[in-house]
Amino acid sequence: MADYIYPVARLIECFRRLPGVGSKSAARMAFGVLEMSPEDAEEFRAAIKGVKEDVRRCSVCCDLCDSDKCAVCSDPGRDQSVICVVEDSRTVSALERSHEFHGTYHVLGGVISPMNGITPDRLNVKELITRLNGTVNEVIIATNPNIEGETTAVYLSKLIRPLGVKVTRLAYGVPVGADLEFADSETLARALEGRREF
Ligand code: ZN
Numbered sequence: 001m002a003d004y005i006y007p008v009a010r011l012i013e014c015f016r017r018l019p020g021v022g023s024k025s026a027a028r029m030a031f032g033v034l035e036m037s038p039e040d041a042e043e044f045r046a047a048i049k050g051v052k053e054d055v056r057r058c059s060v061c062c063d064l065c066d067s068d069k070c071a072v073c074s075d076p077g078r079d080q081s082v083i084c085v086v087e088d089s090r091t092v093s094a095l096e097r098s099h100e101f102h103g104t105y106h107v108l109g110g111v112i113s114p115m116n117g118i119t120p121d122r123l124n125v126k127e128l129i130t131r132l133n134g135t136v137n138e139v140i141i142a143t144n145p146n147i148e149g150e151t152t153a154v155y156l157s158k159l160i161r162p163l164g165v166k167v168t169r170l171a172y173g174v175p176v177g178a179d180l181e182f183a184d185s186e187t188l189a190r191a192l193e194g195r196r197e198f
Pocket of ligand 1: 058059061062065069071072073074
């Protein structure tokens with residue numbers, strides 16, 4: 001970064017720490033900031049400060065929120081007897097965009113991954129079990145369909161089933177708009193497994 005004067009090099013280095021940002025993009029972003037009006041730059045600074053200071057975890061579902069309880073947990077119209085367990089807040093947003101789910105969520109904050117040192121006690125599992133106090137009938141496990149997601153799903157179902165709560169797994173299938181001919185065999189096998197009556 002010897003080509004840039006220190007304040008610019010420092011900002012480029014900051015952007016480079018973001019996921020998916022390489023040196024070129026980081027430099028473009030830094031110069032973008034340099035060209036901002038002082039008001040826009042201040043807004044930028046305040047937004048970064050805001051996510052670090054004002055965002056916390058919902059006391060019920062552990063999703064990100066800016067008060068004690070998130071919007072879903074505070075909504076009396078949501079079915080409190082169904083909990084959809086997801087890896088992170090981004091999956092909550094994706095499911096909310098589908099407008100198909102009317103229950104509540106539980107955000108694990110990751111998946112079990114012995115290789116990365118992530119054991120169940122590092123996830124929001126205890127908080128999930130605490131919620132299964134007789135009012136919950138079904139837990140839908142919506143972790144990603146990869147090895148770690150599957151391991152986590154199996155772990156949770158073994159933990160939850162003995163409590164008398166129904167445990168289901170999201171059906172995985174062929175993406176809408178995809179060509180069956182080009183779907184990989186694992187995806188097709190899952191799609192068959194998760195078939196339902198038409
Ligand atoms: Zn919540």
